[in-house]
Amino acid sequence: NPDNPQQTSTSSSKPLEKVTYLTSFGNFGRDAYAWVAKDKGFFREVGLDVDIKPGSGTGDNISKIEAGAAMFTPVDLTGLLLARGNGGAESIVVVAGIQQHTMAALISLQGNGIATPKDLEGKTLADSPGSVVRNLFPTYAKLAGIDATKVTWVNGAPANLIGLLASGTVAGIGQFVVGEPTVESVAKGRQAVVLPYSDVMNDLYGNVLVTTTKIAREQPDLAKRFIAALMKGLVHSIDNPDETGQILKKNVPAAVVAPAAAECTLMSAFVRPEGSGNVVGTIDTKRVARSIELLQDADAMPAGLTPDQLVSADLTPKP
Amino acid sequence: MIELAGVSCSFSGRSGVVEALRGIDLTVAEGEFVALVGRSGCGKSTLLRLIAGLLLPTEGEITVAGERVTKARRDIAMLFQRPALLPWRSVIDNVLLPVEIFGWRRAAHRERAARLLEMAGLAGFEKRLPHELSGGMQQRVSLCRSLIGNPRVMLMDEPFSALDAITREELSVELQRVHMENASTIVFVTHSIDEAVLLADRVVVLTPRPGRIREVVEIRIPRPRTLGRNAHFEEVARCSADLHELLLGFGTSAVAGETGR
Amino acid sequence: MIELAGVSCSFSGRSGVVEALRGIDLTVAEGEFVALVGRSGCGKSTLLRLIAGLLLPTEGEITVAGERVTKARRDIAMLFQRPALLPWRSVIDNVLLPVEIFGWRRAAHRERAARLLEMAGLAGFEKRLPHELSGGMQQRVSLCRSLIGNPRVMLMDEPFSALDAITREELSVELQRVHMENASTIVFVTHSIDEAVLLADRVVVLTPRPGRIREVVEIRIPRPRTLGRNAHFEEVARCSADLHELLLGFGTSAVAGETGR
């Protein structure tokens, strides 16, 4: 580990505490900030030895955190809310916001005849069942003023979506906004058309960092230190996309620098939107409440859940 | 009908070569009944398999009805030393197998099959599977199967070896009848000198490994022949004694004729 | 040594029940040599399998050496009608199988196995696999296997059926020698009346299905016995004729004795 000797010496008095962290999915640019925090020694500075494991998406990650296989992971807030609404994820608590707005989007290619949401009518889109984009689509359609019933959804495993789009099998796919450069690189010269859900659903968060209520309650100090260090990594990664790409490559040989850096650049606007101040990771419970309302209105979850049941106000970074 | 000219056959395995037959010259005329006798392991089965086209000779040539043998022929029926019944077929279906293979109508031959089975003492067992039969009964099923096609040539490898003396006699008589009625050519392997003398026009005596023809003994007794003391008792006794001596002549112990390589 | 009291055995299959044996009462004394003769399918093999403990009787009781037979015993060697060789084992390894099973030392019996094979005319074939042997050779391997353990009781199901007359005579002599040396008890199935008369102290004649004991013929000829014309020629001829008649007595055609259900 290339931590500089100065940092090592400051924290060598106490043994490092072990923490297992799961990325949201695999090891891509959008999840590289954890590697940055580790590589730059931010975790070590606060006395933590973090083990970073590749995650497998919101549902799996929630299960693994609940069962104690890992302590922290970013998951999509919408997915978490839906899970909670279904009676699951009961011991999960949100401790920081990674992306202040949902990165969920529909991505199409120029030439597919999609420029505005209205153009989606009559088209075929692909995403996996249970994904955020698909779950939220009816709400998105309502807010964007289009008829959801005129859009055909087909199934596609996450790893296959870009191929389906590039080969012209479908007109659009569900993706995170940061998928844009990847889509363009595969589409060979055709430009991507991105319709971010955040255009019409400004309150909805993207990925949020979660842990269990038990950790939040019993190890608040450790959680605080972890959150602070991770946020430091997050800031560093969006400020230095190229370095982030390198760091990721160094730690995960199967990663590729350029697309990772591009993802970081794109993510920047979601992590630190205009006017959000200097602090990253904040959670506004009012916005969470409105998100819950949104989903309840869309009949996606039952009534009753309140933000304070879900968010640990003590731990979230404050502006 | 059957001609073998300078036929040799060797087998090679991981532990060396066995020369089973060497330089066999033999002609079997149409309608002739030839018995093949010789010590165990001298190559009798191999010889039948060569004539049947199941094995190609390492040397020499075999012709049947003027045609060189390169594969099996439908006018030759082979009765194997082991019954070789299909375990999933009932007795009668095993007997009818050649009928199916030859593309004949099953219905037309069913009755004949039943009659053959009855002749072989297997009436009532038509529907049974082979494993429900005793060894001798299986052998008789196999005999019926080889007879069903009315073959011009029959190659029979110890067809009666698992049968008791009485059944053996009865079936020998039947076989003689079939032979005379159909004028079929028969090559018959047996270990019983009595049987050879009873049935054959000529008895071919093979030497032990490598099998060569030691002598061909002609049996000049008019047909139909019967067992027991009869007018030709002396000829029978002479032939039997001859054959016994010929077989015995290879040495006093079985060991002499048997070497692995 | 072996006692059967009221033993019956039936098989049931999908197409009905076959009564193979009915009411067999038989005592075989220690050191006695009993031959079993009867028409094919009359239940001889079944009887041996019952004594060997491979089959339980439907009725009656069987005891060997005073103990009721419920499973196979190591002091009984069974020689099956078919050679039943393990196809993956060489000839000598097949012969040594009982040695391994009994937990004896292989090395100590290897030489004896080789000697047995030589006696059976199989010298030089020790390393070969069973499929490289002729039918008669396989049967002889199986014979050697049954002898290797020096069993007190031997149950032999047509051990010489696939052998030529000479080998058969030689091995008969060997078997007599073993019998006399070891004082072993032997029950021996054969289709050859000559063989039965040559070897047995008593010959048990079974009726066709269901197999019952028709008669037990005693052969009072002193041992060692030899083949051919000898001092006891008349006794031999008398016994042979008796047996032939007994066997024949079941009707003129094989059909009579055979019904499926």
Place this chain on the structure above:
Amino acid sequence: MAEAGDTPHARRFVPSGRTTVTAVGWPALGLAVAVGGWWLITSAIPLIHPAVLPPPAEVLTAFREKSAELLGGLATTTLETVAGFLLSVVAGVLIGLLLAASRAAERMFSPLLVAINAVPKIALGPLLVVSLGWGQRPILTMVFLLSFFPIVLSTTTGLTTTPAELADLARSLDASRWQTFRKVRLPAALPHIFVGLKVAMPLAAIGAVIGEFQAGEGGLGYQIVQYSGIADSATAWAAITLLATMSVALYSSLVLVERLALPWVRETTSER
């Protein structure tokens, strides 16, 4: 036959009551053991967190709540599994036949079949969807891809290991290739082929599920993804349990077919 114990006796009809006990009683006991074990590690001594393996009671509740939906999924998936399996059987036996008929074909194609078989099927999703669209066709193809190999292999092995004496018999009758195949080699190969079919059956079920993951619009696989996507593990496990039950049922019917089709095998071989 279903006699217990080591000692053999003349085969006789087994009282039917006995057969029923072994045919139903033991599997039921096995099921009880399995469910008991499941209950033990999730409820009694909760070793495993319900989020990764929910207790049986929760799964049952989830099943009750969503039974209509789940049973609908079951119907879809069963249909796909059976249809795809039948496809596999036909095609697998034919390919097996081809490989058995020609050594050149075997040498040429069996490495390719192994290669195809070893490709993780997830990676084939886009290819299937792009070439076959959504719905039945790619799903059946996926079922086929997962289950053909055992059938091909067992067919080839069965057909190329006909006992020499039976093959000689067919040859001595100068039977055509087709006749030899139909009357001798195929029946002799059936015991082998059935092993292949039995291995292929659960694979077919997995194929249907993977197919639904990638190109489905319903069915148990679709539901598994959907419900695990929102961490509703109870419902996801209800779907998984249904899937397993379906496989066991289909497998058992296969065993039954085998038993009816090949009575001679049990008679000429020794079970234990």
Place this chain on the structure above:
Amino acid sequence: MAEAGDTPHARRFVPSGRTTVTAVGWPALGLAVAVGGWWLITSAIPLIHPAVLPPPAEVLTAFREKSAELLGGLATTTLETVAGFLLSVVAGVLIGLLLAASRAAERMFSPLLVAINAVPKIALGPLLVVSLGWGQRPILTMVFLLSFFPIVLSTTTGLTTTPAELADLARSLDASRWQTFRKVRLPAALPHIFVGLKVAMPLAAIGAVIGEFQAGEGGLGYQIVQYSGIADSATAWAAITLLATMSVALYSSLVLVERLALPWVRETTSER
């Protein structure tokens, strides 16, 4: 032996040149056909978009560029596959033995084994990770879960279909269960067992990949996820191709082992 044509002759040694041709020539031809087909549909007449199935040339380039990394992945995955496969063989044969030894056990557990086998392994990811952590243990477990069933089934089938005459022989010698197993039933079952092993081998490779998907931190499966995540399908397919090649190589060694271990099978059966 490797003689062509229908007519049988006395078996004799086959000239070794001939054997080499059939052993190497045909598979090479098969490979050429496969790559040719691939090239045809992707490059010559581009039916399929390169994002879905990249042309062979691109895959080759990707392999050249990342060869060190991919070969590292290959080593990892091969190790996992082989280790997991060996585990499967040992455990599978033991389970098969148990099921063969007792009818009660068979009736009780075989439905459970079918059920386990039919659970889509993807759904087991969290369970495995939670109980076994990351790395070797869950991956080997995954390999085992995918490949044990064919081995169990073929072992059980092989052991319970010993030719009756051989089983009788063992019984007549009053052989113990263990002796009967070792000296008679197991050798007689080997041809069956090898079919199971051959089916299990490619499944083991898939198991390693799926395991890596879920709990891995390296290996070909991990690389497949990573590179398809950034839509670098050429590299992903390079990894898939390597995986397929590995399977073919492992499968071929298995065939070789079988041929060396069971010479008698080829001699007592008729191939074609």
